[in-house]
Amino acid sequence: MKSTQVNWTPMESSSAGARCRNCGTHVTQQFARVFGDNGDIVHGCPACTTYREMQSGGHLPTE
Helix, strand or coil, X not given: CXXXXXXXXXXXXXXXXXXXXXXXXXXXXXXXXXXXXXXXXXXXXXXXXXXXHHHHCCCCCXX
């Protein structure tokens, strides 16, 4: 059985990359996991939202 190891690079994003839905700024996949919604979709980034809003979830859309 031959296995291949994939190196995980958290700061590297894919060629398409994640983007902020509010302003379109590129964000890393790690940023999307931390500050995005449950689907890793970013609704506010440092370019258009304060860190206080991101930490409290104030940038996420209400349902």
